[in-house]
Amino acid sequence: MNESHSASYAAAGVNIEAGYEGVRLMRKHVERTMIPGVVSDIGGFGGLFAPDLAGMIEPVLVSGTDGVGTKQRIAQLLDKHDTVGIDCVAMCVNDIICCGAKPLFFLDYIAIGKNEAEKVATLVSGVAEGCCQAGCALIGGETAEHPGVMAPDDYDLAGFSVGLVDKPRIIDHNTMRPGDVILALPSSGIHSNGYSLVRKVFDVEHADLGVYSDELGMTLGEALLTPTKIYVKPVLRCMEAVTVKGVSHITGGGFFENIPRCLPEGLGARIRLDAVKTPPIFTMLQSAGSIPQRDMFNTFNMGVGMTVVVSPEDADAAIAALDCGAYVIGEIEKSEERVVLC
Structure with missing residues (x-):
């Protein structure tokens, strides 16, 4: 005692x-x-931890x-x-x-x-x-x-x-080339960014968060509290299968701040909007708050929790190794504009 x-x-x-x-x-x-x-x-x-350094x-x-x-x-x-x-x-x-x-x-x-x-x-x-x-x-x-x-x-x-x-x-961004493929790893929802805007739009202090929504397939409260997806194991599997040239965690700042963090100078990311699989919580949020599209992609993950860049010939093997529903949303191009939504 x-x-x-x-x-x-x-x-x-x-x-x-x-x-x-x-x-x-x-x-x-x-x-x-x-x-x-x-x-x-x-x-x-x-807290004490003794890492295994064998083979390093x-x-x-x-x-x-x-x-x-x-x-x-x-x-x-x-x-x-x-x-x-x-x-x-x-x-x-x-x-x-x-x-x-x-x-x-x-x-x-x-x-x-x-x-x-x-x-x-x-x-x-x-x-x-x-x-x-x-x-x-x-x-x-x-x-x-x-x-x-x-x-x-x-x-x-x-x-x-x-x-x-x-x-x-260590992932070497300098191996990236025009024509490389950008893979999207699906998010579980809003994750943990932009909630000051979310709370304002949905007026959460006064809203009934327990009301079931057919559009969401759950209550608004459940959708807003859905935990952030953890991508460690999928990305480690992918690194074992293929050469990964860049990884971006899509957090605060959305696509426009986070994707460029893994891009070498002179290269940009062209993202195909019609390829992005956006969960309904984002559509509901954009509509309720009359938020411009660019602001949505500059604040939230829009259904893409992480991006991975690989050579086009490695795309299929990377998607299989990730085993998390990953799919192609764009490609790397020679450009001074770091992110282009098209």
Whole structure:
């Protein structure tokens, strides 16, 4: 039994006993993520991980950090907290995989107005699920109670991941050539970007998020809370099958900000609009908010969570290896215009 307690701290609004109970409750979720290389247990001052470097020529660590953003307000309104942790992991590991690195471990940070042990454990259950989907370990984290700064029901969830890639296997964008094919990896919906605009358009503070929508095939709340898809395993499979020349995670900034991040100077991406498979949530959002098409593609993923660039002769093999419903949406061309929608 932990004998640490402070009546004075509790009077200030911080319940350290709830923190200990949260750690106890989350332990079963953390244990699901254990993979070879984990050295430490949760509760220490640092998370320890011993990577397997066998066969590597020049190991390179790759890190990524992010949060869930204002999507977590949807979780708070619906009182459903077991999925935003998946979003948190996804936003980090999907960035790491863009250079070809395999995520090794993850740590989370939860700032909360009032530490409710079961709510915190539920948040961590989502983080653990995301780690399982990414094949990495949850080796630590932190929960901070912020009374007087945050409302009791408010929280903010963020985290970071560290991955590993052998330097000769880092994806080389300079191998890209005009005529290379751009593959779309379907998203599960809005993912975790643009929710300030989403919340404004749908007026989520006053809307009935539990009403079923025939257009969506679910309630609006369910559509808005659908977790971000994690692309680590598909991209790693693709890298084993073919030479991958570029990967972009389509997050905030949409097509116009993210696709150019993997393009060498002098090359652009020509995207065929009639090829993009856009889920109905985006059509509903655009219509309800009278949002111009370019703004949609400059804010949201529009159904494309990630793009992968390969040689045209490798396209079929890449699609088969990805095994996630990937399809061709465009090609690389010689151009000073970085993204063209046509």
